Amino acid sequence: MNLEGVPCPSAKRPDQNRHRLVDGWQGSTVRSILENPRYTGYAFSGRWAKHETLLDQEDVAAGHVVRFRRATPHTKRTVAATRTVSTRTVVPAFATAASTSLRCTRRSPCARRCGWARLAVYGRCSTEDNQDPETSRGWQIGNVRKFVEPLGGQVVAEFFDIGQSRSVPWERRVEGARLLAELKNPRRGWDAIVVGEGTRCWFGNQFSLIAPKFAAYGVDLWVPELGGKYDPRNPSHKMLMCVLGGMSESERQHVQDDLAR
Structure with a gap:
């Protein structure tokens, strides 16, 4: 067709x-x-017949009860008139x-x-610890392709924040906000999101605030640290994502301490 x-x-x-x-x-x-x-x-219509029975045969004002019973074989049945x-x-x-x-x-x-999906990749690079944006983007995108392609995934879109701290909420990141806005677009061209590295994308409890938005629009989330798709019904996945948020917070603290020396 x-x-x-x-x-x-x-x-x-x-x-x-x-x-x-x-x-x-x-x-x-x-x-x-x-x-x-x-x-x-x-x-067919007429398979069931409607029967009304008085609650009190002597008092009509008492009301009645409605029950549906299967129609007898000789009851007339009609076939749908219009065939689409x-x-x-x-x-x-x-x-x-x-x-x-x-x-x-x-x-x-x-x-x-089967795992086949068209994915949008999200990555982030901070310049506070002298990271090179091109190098960071290159290895994150490369790792994503090595992760999703054996599972049948195909990267069709990229969102990459540069110079945005991981502590900044997704709604205030340039590319992160653009990705969240694309969730509402039914013609976005992808139906799943994969991140370059979990600790770079989420900080503290950010994941618990972002994941419901993905689920609301039917968008799957692939995380390299999980080895596949995130399953909200899996307690181990929830625990690991909480651990990643804590590791991200600790890693940022170490970076700040090193820069302060």
């Missing part, structure tokens, strides 16, 4: 699908249509697409299970 130019639901009705990307038909979309009998014209799609044409198209273009597409559930 993508090759034939058939518009997907988000392209056909963008006013009702503002939260979705207009990126063509996905396997989950076609599957939902095929599993919905109302779309294919096989939805034809299974004769959609099923073969879905079978073909499922083995090619719809396999592990960018935002499909299958892609998330």
Whole structure:
């Protein structure tokens, strides 16, 4: 259907699908249509009958109770009058697409299970300890690629703060704030974030304040120190991220002490 130019639901009705990307038909979309009998014209009405029973047969004012019971076989049932799609044409198209273009597409559930994702990388370099921005950016981006590419990830965007202290909240960092603003953009082109180094990106309890924002927009977070995606349901991941925040705070204190000597 993508090759034939058939518009997907988000392209056909963008006013009702503002939260979705207009990126063509996905396997989950076609599957939902095929599993919905109302779309294919096989939805029946009248399977259940409504029965109202008086609470008191002698006193109508006492009210009644409503119960639904399965209709008897001889009860008339009506089939949905309008058939939106034809299974004769959609099923073969879905079978073909499922083995090619719809396999592990960018935002499909299958892609998330397999680990395939388009990622935006975030890094940070501080100049207070005489770091070279280009060198720091080079090794952080290089480490990110070595980390995500074997897992099936692809870096498609970069956000790199220079001269911003790790103690500064993300909302006040130039690139950090730009990344947070992009979360609201459904056409951002990436669905996960990977950081160059955990201790460089978060300070103290910053992670606990930022992670819910990523989760609210369905954006996965990949952390090298975790060896993969951050799982908020994993107690070990939560503990390690707290440790990284403490290590970052301690490391900054050591840098300040060295500069003060």
